[in-house]
Amino acid sequence: MKGSGVEFFRRAVGALLIGLVVAVSGFAQLIPDLVITNADVRTMDARNPRADTIVVAGGRIVAVGKKDSPAWTDGDRTVRIDAGGRLVLPGFDDAHVHFTAIGRQFFSLDLRPAATPAETLAKLEFYTRFLPAGRWILGGGWTAANLPSKEKIDAATRAHPVFLYDATGRNAFANALALKFARIDEATKDPPGGAIERDAAGTPSGILTGAAVGLVRRFAPLDQTDDTAALAETASSYAAAFGVTSVQDMSADDNAELYRRLLQTGKLKTRIYDCASLSEWAKTKRDRPKTDDPFVRQGCLKGIADGDADSTRGLSDEIAAADKAGWQVMVHAIGPRAVAQVLSVFEHVARTNDPRDRRFRVEHAHGFRPADLRRFGNSEIIASVQPALFADAAGRGLDPLRSLIDVKATLAFGSDATMIPIDPLAGIAAAVETNPPRQRLSVEEAVGLYTKGAAFAEFAENEKGVIAPGRFADLVILSDDIFSIPPARIRQTRVLATIVGGRVVYSAD
Numbered sequence: 001m002k003g004s005g006v007e008f009f010r011r012a013v014g015a016l017l018i019g020l021v022v023a024v025s026g027f028a029q030l031i032p033d034l035v036i037t038n039a040d041v042r043t044m045d046a047r048n049p050r051a052d053t054i055v056v057a058g059g060r061i062v063a064v065g066k067k068d069s070p071a072w073t074d075g076d077r078t079v080r081i082d083a084g085g086r087l088v089l090p091g092f093d094d095a096h097v098h099f100t101a102i103g104r105q106f107f108s109l110d111l112r113p114a115a116t117p118a119e120t121l122a123k124l125e126f127y128t129r130f131l132p133a134g135r136w137i138l139g140g141g142w143t144a145a146n147l148p149s150k151e152k153i154d155a156a157t158r159a160h161p162v163f164l165y166d167a168t169g170r171n172a173f174a175n176a177l178a179l180k181f182a183r184i185d186e187a188t189k190d191p192p193g194g195a196i197e198r199d200a201a202g203t204p205s206g207i208l209t210g211a212a213v214g215l216v217r218r219f220a221p222l223d224q225t226d227d228t229a230a231l232a233e234t235a236s237s238y239a240a241a242f243g244v245t246s247v248q249d250m251s252a253d254d255n256a257e258l259y260r261r262l263l264q265t266g267k268l269k270t271r272i273y274d275c276a277s278l279s280e281w282a283k284t285k286r287d288r289p290k291t292d293d294p295f296v297r298q299g300c301l302k303g304i305a306d307g308d309a310d311s312t313r314g315l316s317d318e319i320a321a322a323d324k325a326g327w328q329v330m331v332h333a334i335g336p337r338a339v340a341q342v343l344s345v346f347e348h349v350a351r352t353n354d355p356r357d358r359r360f361r362v363e364h365a366h367g368f369r370p371a372d373l374r375r376f377g378n379s380e381i382i383a384s385v386q387p388a389l390f391a392d393a394a395g396r397g398l399d400p401l402r403s404l405i406d407v408k409a410t411l412a413f414g415s416d417a418t419m420i421p422i423d424p425l426a427g428i429a430a431a432v433e434t435n436p437p438r439q440r441l442s443v444e445e446a447v448g449l450y451t452k453g454a455a456f457a458e459f460a461e462n463e464k465g466v467i468a469p470g471r472f473a474d475l476v477i478l479s480d481d482i483f484s485i486p487p488a489r490i491r492q493t494r495v496l497a498t499i500v501g502g503r504v505v506y507s508a509d
């Protein structure tokens with residue numbers, strides 16, 4: 001950055017700080033909640049692309065600058081993070097997920113692939129990191145070869161009852177907490193046709209055979225997937241572990257109220273743009289909800305196009321009505337006919353309804369005809385693309401990303417989790433390594449589409465997607481500089497910390 005630019009930036013930040021301080025406290029000093037120093041900050045903000053210090057107050061970024069540039073004084077509660085020179089990016093915004101389904105993945109633990117007790121233990125520890133405390137870890141597939149000792153399992157699962165069948169389905173293992181629920185101790189007698197295995201001292205070893213399995217099974221929930229709050233909390237913790245600070249939920253389930261309750265109890269770590277079903281909406285045509293909550297926003301409807309000419313009229317009528325009512329409409333389209341159909345409907349509605357900033361979206365936009373490429377560039381329709389979803393092992397199969405950018409199409413990146421893992425670095429790597437090479441994006445472009453591009457796609461580009469004063473303090477610290485390492489190593493890069501609204505919601509250690 002040039003000298004005059006720095007000066008201007010300092011003055012602008014100074015003015016903002018003074019404005020904030022005067023407005024909030026009347027004191028002549030700002031006390032930050034969080035200060036990150038010694039960071040390799042890539043802001044994704046073209047006006048101020050690099051920095052090493054970020055100052056956060058009230059959940060938002062208040063200053064971004066070079067060492068000594070933003071002035072602040074620590075308070076008693078100021079959290080300081082020395083980033084050790086690591087890369088800091090805006091938190092990732094995944095433009096296409098099925099949110100509670102991410103939590104549902106933790107419903108059943110399959111131990112069949114675990115070859116050793118250490119692998120079983122690692123899987124159990126992984127579950128305990130994301131499942132809310134108190135939730136049962138259920139599943140099966142253990143054998144004498146891969147089951148760790150009860151002591152080791154108990155040490156790893158202090159907050160979670162564990163009940164796991166063996167590979168035959170006839171015997172089970174229960175940890176200390178599960179045995180406690182079932183009131184099984186030294187004094188418990190074996191039931192007819194079953195045995196509570198014990199060690200030399202007579203203490204239950206956790207292994208239950210035959211009819212003894214039922215002693216614990218009665219207390220374990222058969223199905224935890226109806227606990228949507230727990231699913232969402234699990235999904236939120238899991239997303240945070242991948243540096244995802246915002247998601248756009250494409251599931252038809254309408255969970256906004258539930259997400260808000262989670263937020264009130266401090267358990268929601270993810271900002272959610274919660275979309276409802278277009279066809280469901282068409283039955284009631286309810287008004288678009290107010291959407292100023294910084295964590296849980298609504299206002300989007302998701303439809304599906306099959307490319308069948310018979311469905312075009314109905315889809316067009318629904319979209320026109322929803323658009324008139326102020327909703328943002330996004331439609332799933334895979335294949336040349338479906339994408340062409342959605343483009344035609346969007347173009348028609350945009351021509352017919354009053355002009356406005358509507359940001360229609362084609363979800364997936366996969367497999368479109370070369371002849372339709374320019375329709376993305378010539379319109380304001382957003383192509384919501386999931387690079388890691390469609391690329392095969394050789395990096396082929398992805399739509400022509402470079403061509404889309406060349407025609408000035410508007411893009412946003414996401415994962416479509418749980419179709420594939422929510423990991424944004426896998427999506428970035430897929431876009432950077434796609435074949436043929438002439439369709440590859442730069443790391444900068446790919447990160448931009450997973451941050452500010454996705455924020456734009458949900459009408460939130462003034463709140464997040466770049467690291468700049470006034471934006472939400474949603475940040476991710478990575479183990480490696482993905483801008484300089486070979487692209488093949490991007491997938492191995494780890495998330496060291498995830499910060500949402502100035503709060504550290506995930507830490508690798």
Ligand SMILES: [Zn+2]
Nearest residue numbers: 096097250416
């Ligand atoms: Zn999807």
